[in-house]
Amino acid sequence: MAEGKLQLAMYWAASCGGCDVAVLDVNEKILDIAAAADIRLWPIAMDFKYHDVEGWQDGEIDVCLFNGAVRNSEQAYLARLLRRKSRVMVAFGACASFGGIPGLANLHDRESIFQAVYGYTASTHNPEGTRPQTRLEVPEGTLTLPDFFDDVFALHQVVPVEYFVPGCPPTPKTIMTAIEAIVTGNLPPPGSVVGASTQSVCEECQREKSEKPVVAEYHRPQEVRVDPKRCLLEQGLTCMGSATRGGCGALCPAVNMPCRGCYGPMPRSLDMGADALAAMTTILEAADEETARNKTGRLADPLGTFYRFTLPVSMLRRAPKGPAVHS
């Protein structure tokens, strides 16, 4: 371990591994990262032992990049352990920052998820109603499984977090910008988003926008052929670009697909879904309130679309527990 080198840790919780693949996608620059920092922990790429982390001094790690949401007891334990060992905790990617797509599970609870997965799904054959058990005695001994929470949490809902790197996954550019800021110590005040823009996705989208857009009605993407040059929102697709922090390079609109908000809310936003809904409705053509209400009511799945990546950190946070909720 070189003296004075940055001590870096990366960890994954309830995540798909896409954040780790995204780090690999910086390709040969990974060698620059390795040159600037001692990577002390990175499960996808190197050996690591549980006891090693417990044995570290508190604050021994300079920066921990933590990806994935927190949805079971072991993940919560690791988040707390790594928080204690790290001077700076970074929520890396949409799941750690906002709950991400796994956060849509907050529309339901453990019981209704189990009913689907181990019950009525089309190929499941489970006449005994067997459910996975957190502790099970078998003839040979005892087997354990971690406990599955009712709720999905963003990292800062479990431990204090200094910085947020958004994206599902963060682009190589976002990752390198964030890592350079960390390595050089050129960091904004705690609580900030790093590696992304302070302006919206629209600012970096190459599509042509008009001065005063008006939308007659919203369509679902499969219903229409879009003009490859014009703004998707103006063509009636529910693009989240104006409510979403930029930094991604507007990759989805570049292939004719509306933004779904994986870089999270704009600075100082109170609720990303509300911002998106406001953006959609203010440009909706309606002669009177009733027309506006009808057209707004026909928006497909505002809950699952406008809160696609941020439900656990939204003002809604989750659906009331009990029967399944459909938006």
Add this chain to the structure above:
Amino acid sequence: MQTITVDPITRLEGHGKFDIFLNDEGEVENVYFQIPELRGIEKFCEGRPVEELPRITQRACGVCPGPHHMAASKACDGVYGVEPPPAGKKLRELFLNAHFLHSHIAHFYALAAPDFVVGPQADPTTRHVLGVIAKVGLEVGGQVIASRAKAQRIQAILGGKATHAVCGIPGGMSKALTSPEEVAEIRSHCRDLVEFGKFTLRLFDQVVLQNAAYVDLILNGPYTMKTYYMGLVDPQGRVTFYDGTLRVIDEDGAEFLRFDPRRYTDHIAEHVEPWSYLKFPYLKAIGWKGLVAGKDSGVYRVAPLARLNVATGMATPVAQEAYEQYFQVLGPGPVHATLANHWARVIELMYAAERCLELIEDPETTSPEVRTIPTGIVGEGVGVVEAPRGTLFHHYRTDDQGFVTRCNMLVATGNNNAAICMSIRDAAKGLIRKGVEVTEGILNQIEMAFRAYDPCFGCATHSLPGQMPMEVRILDPHRVVRQTLVR
């Protein structure tokens, strides 16, 4: 009774672990391979507009999002009763084959090669991808990184992003491939990848096939298991990834089933065990008989070994030559040697590269007509593709407005769940015996049974050093730790 807990690091956040129970004689009594993870994606897809599922369901896995995106797009076609135009299908197939290249390159060089190039009993501090590079040369390491990057780049051009692409839409693709610069770039990458595929076949030949001890390890040792095999085949019976007929053969190679994959619930069901969050698929005609092999058990296998077993050949010339050599060396088939998965994977890598080049050279692929606009709704769709780790099923039901009422996903590695448990158990029984010290080398040889499947439980095993970090504790009947092996 003693317990050996082989504890992948990822147990900490719940991706997979196995417990080896020894009896008082020090022999293996039983092995449990547990998946301690669940996200509930099938549940929270309910209520969503079905066209959003290609963008949502792929968050099951960031290492293999491409096949999820494609299976979901095909299921959406079914829900709306639409067929994409030829260019739409060919772009999807190009995207999926590029995904196979990225995945198979990463697995072969980072995970499989250390065991063969460096050696299964070698010092673990050298038995990783850097050890491989040390043996084969730094230039090769650079080629591996560059080739994987090219495969990722093809996906990014077609899908907007390499990881979590957005191009799949009911009825086709969101964007045509008409830019001459993009076509030229993809063609150049495909040509390079074909050469890289040939290089990889030669490397496999030199390092593994020229070494009699390795061929013996593949064919014999505790790594052989007779089961049913399943995979997609094209109309000529050859391996195919994007679309085809599902063929199931028995351990003697006789055809057991041949069916339209959309009818999967007629033939496959999933059993639930209380000790794992992952279900256990089996053939319904036989039934769930537990973790046992043979014709009387409904356990089947998928992924490269199975795909080559169920097929009559490969659809591209260089891959076909390699296929013929494979069955010459390993016997007329089916091949039951689990470790042959690595060879089959390299042959598939070759096929994927050749197929990508064929597709980009095909003028139809670059037609501007890539979508069919739906005009009605069927309300149910099943999308099935081959993923690098096996057959992948997405099945959606919707209301008459296309909002999801039911979602079912049977994922590639899930098909192999029972077989992986059995292979680990058999390897442990074969290698751990009374009076034999459980060394690190023995544990690695047990782990090799597992690694051959390239299992993707939330990417737990995509560990670049080519090994799963493990801690093994051997406990006496009073649960007192007698020995700890860490690596």
